[in-house]
Amino acid sequence: MNSIGAPEPVVLTEVGTKEVVLALDDNQVAALRAADLVTVRRAAGGQWKLKAGRKVGAIRIGNIEIEVTPKVGVANMLFFLGYAAHPGFRPEDVAGIPTAGLWPALATSLIRHTRRAIASGPLRGYATVDDALPLVRGRIRFGDHLAGRPGIPLPIEVQYDEYSKDIPENRIMRTAVRRMLAVPRLRPADQADLTELDARLAGVTVLPPGTPPPVWHTSRLNARYDPALRLSELILQHCSADPGAGPHTIAAFVVNMEKVFEAFIGAALREALSAYPGHTETPAKDALDAGQAIRIEPDVLHIINGQPAAVFDAKYKIEPGTGKPTNPDIYQMLAYCTALNLRIGWIIYAEGTEPPTTWRIRNSGTTIGYRPLNLRQPPHQLLKDVQYFADSAMRKAAPLRHHA
Incomplete structure (x- = not known):
C-alpha cells in the first residue's frame, strides 16, 4: 500500500545515460542487485550509483522506489509481453491505460479487464476437493485414510467434485488482484476498485507466492475472461510483493526488454x-x-x-x-x-x-x-x-x- 509522505520515486529511462546517487542500506543494495533492474555501484560517502540498462519496470524497497521506463512506452511494453505469451492478446487489450507510471498502468488495465470479465458474476465450474468429513461424500481416499488415521473410522478422507467459483480462472485473477493491492503508488480510486474486485471473488483460493498459475484453456464459457486472464498471468509472472529478507517490504515488476x-x-x-x-x-x-x-x-x-x-x-x-x-x-x-x-x-x-x-x-x-x-x-x-x-x-x- 502507499505510505503517506513517501518520497517521490526515482525515474530512469531504459538504456539512458543518467545516473542517480542514493543512500542505501545493505538490505536495499542486496535487493536491488537481486532484482537486477538497475546496476548498483558504490559511490563516495557510503552512497550508491544507480543506472538503467535494458531491463524495465519498477521496484520499491522500504521507502525507496525506482522506476525504469521503457522507451517504447508502457502500453506497448505490455502488448509485447502479452502477445509473446499469447498471440490472441489484442492491441485493444492495452488501449487507454495511463502513460505515467508502471504501477497505475498495470492497476488500471487489470481493473478494467477483471471488471468486464465478472460483470455478470464470476464463472463457476466443478473443482476437485480433497477433505476429511464425518460422512462419505464422493470417493473415499482409502490410502490417505489408512496412512493418516489407521484404525480411526472418522473423519473420512474423501475426494469429491464441487460446483463453485474456486476454479483456475478465478484463482489466477484474484491472485493478480491481491498482488496489485500490495504495490506502491496506487491511486485511492484504484485501491478501492481492486478491493471491490477482491471482495467479489471472495471464497476463491489465492495462490501462494512462487506457485505456478493453474492451467486453463480458452473455451466458449470463459471467452469473456480471456483478456483479464492474459494480463493476470503477466502480473503473476513478472510482479512480486514480498516481506523481504531484511526489514523492508519489497514490490517489484521487472522485465528484460x-x-x-x-x-x-x-x-x-x-x-x-x-x-x-x-x-x-x-x-x-x-x-x-x-x-x-x-x-x-x-x-x-x-x-x-x-x-x-x-x-x-x-x-x-x-x-x-x-x-x-x-x-x-x-x-x-x-x-x-x-x-x-x-x-x-x-x-x-x-x-x-x-x-x-x-x-x-x-x-x-x-x-x-x-x-x-x-x-x-x-x-x-x-x-x-x-x-x-x-x-x-x-x-x-x-x-x-x-x-x-
Missing part, C-alpha cells in the same frame, strides 16, 4: 507465417558444421517440406548510436544462410536508425536484408509491419543451391 522483443518477434512472425505451408520454429536449433559441433540458433526459421525456407534474427539495440546493423550481426546471418542453404536472410532491428537495406555478399550468391521496426507505433501497425516482413521473405524464399 531484449528477451521480450525476441519473444514478440518470434510470436508475431509465427502468426504471420501461419498462412503459408510448413511450420515455424522460434527459436530454431541447428548446426553450422557437418559434424554438428558448432550450434546455431536463429530466432525464427520457417520450414516447408522439411527444408528451411526463411530465416530471421531479432536485434534489440536501442542505445544511442547502435540502431544500425553491425558487421558481427551480418556475419552471423551469413553463417545461418550458409548452414541452412538459404539465398536470403533477414535481420530485424528494434528502433533501427537506417532505412531498409540489403547486401549482396560477394562470391556467395547470398543476400542479407536489414529491416528496422518502429516499436513506438500502435500495436496494430506493428503487427502489419511484421506481416509485411514475412510476406517479403516468402516471396523471395529460395534455396541457395542444391546440396551435393
